[in-house]
Amino acid sequence: MRFKENEKEKLLEEIIKKIKKIRKSLNLKDTNFEIVDIELMDNNDTNIKENENIFLIIYALTRSDKSTIIGPGGWVVGKLREDLKNQFDKNLIIRVENYIDNIILKEKKEKAFLFLNKIGLKKGQKIMVLVQCSYDLSILDFLKKYFDVYAISLDIGSVVLPPKNKNIIEDYLINNKIPYNFIKPVELDKKNILKALNSYPCDIICGNMGKYLIKECVNKNIKYIVNNHISEDYRRDDNTKIYILNFLKIYPLKRGSLRSPYLNCPLMIQTCKKNKNNNKNNVKIKIKLIKEIVSNVYDGLIEPTEGSEKIMKIINS
Structure with missing residues (x-):
């Protein structure tokens, strides 16, 4: 402006x-x-x-x-x-x-786009972006300025994609005329939900959904997936040669630049509540959450003060 x-x-x-x-x-x-x-x-x-x-x-x-x-x-x-x-x-x-x-952030941006060029991803190319929770919608909002984005969400149960989040995501996609698909490759049953609640939900649920995202990419002839929930900066599928990118690790955006709503994960909230009295599981989950916050602070996604407050909330929960 x-x-x-x-x-x-x-x-x-x-x-x-x-x-x-x-x-x-x-x-x-x-x-x-x-x-x-x-x-x-x-x-x-x-x-x-x-x-x-x-x-x-x-x-x-x-x-x-x-x-x-x-x-x-x-x-x-x-x-x-x-x-x-x-x-x-x-x-x-x-x-x-x-x-x-x-x-410094601008320099990081230049470095990130140099890396994307190196793996063959040029501005204007088609990419698929997983929009599920956390900062996903803001990442999509950023990426649409540079790439031809196609959005996808895993609609495998309200504990993973609650109606409120789904409505926020769909409203944004429709208003911005972004092609999208809510896929339902499986329906989470009680056994899978309980397993996720006793561990770290992203590892149990989202970690096992990668094959369905790759299948959608193949069907759409897209060679790049943005999935901000993988542990690595990026990886490449051996069979399809499709790149899976954690854009927040490649280019850590500052929290202040994120303009779209934060999407809470109800499964993560319930996991923390359920394991409150299970000391072994509780400590394991808290350590992983704290490590993520420390990484976000280090990368500049959130301010140190905000990070400290989040860590104290986790410790006291």
């Missing part, structure tokens, strides 16, 4: 003045900070319900500057939003990013 002439400079100047004024009103230390750039983004290209939002991205020079702008408990940026929201015709959401981190 482009600023009109001189609009950007005026808004930037206004933001700096307001932040200083807000910090003073909150009796916070008079601290110098630098804003390198600002950017306005909306979701018009995604054509989903979140289109009512407009995002103001503030790029701070350093992490210290970022902390100054956000303020303790987010009070400064929260009050800044209240002061600015009437200037926009959509719901204003302010995100504060570290400029240096953003440069």
Whole structure:
């Protein structure tokens, strides 16, 4: 979204003045900070319900500057939003990013696309994307800008694809005119569900569904699957030579750049609840979940503070 002439400079100047004024009103230390750039983004290209939002991205020079702008408990940026929201015709959401981190992220993006080129995947080619849970919808939203995407979901039971998630996914796909298929190769029975609940659901359920995804790829003459739930960065099926890619491992997107709803996994939630009193299973599941969070923090998908909060919730659950 482009600023009109001189609009950007005026808004930037206004933001700096307001932040200083807000910090003073909150009796916070008079601290110098630098804003390198600002950017306005909306979701018009995604054509989903979140289109009512407009995002103001503030790029701070350093992490210290970022902390100054956000303020303790987010009070400064929260009050800044209240002061600015009437200037926009959509719901204003302010995100504060570290400029240096953003440069690093762009370098990671270039590296990721170089790797994809190396394995023969060029921009504009057809790929199949598994949209099941977690950040899958946001990954699809990103990938559709660069590739001809075909979406697929495993509709093998409400514990894996609850009606609420299915409706969110289908609404997005229809509104964005993305071809898709909800496949039902098997129906989860009680035995399989109990087995998954006593272990790590992704390994037991999603891990055994790969052959059906490959079959769909073969039928559609697609050579690349994006499945963000495999443990490796990528692998190649020996028989079909189809590549299975964990895009989040190849290119760890920052949480702040993800614009579509997070899809909770009810099976994972029930697994944690069921194994609460089973110390051996509980510890095993918690360790795996914590490792995933640590990996996401390291890759920049989530902020360290958010990661710490998630880990404490898992430990205390």
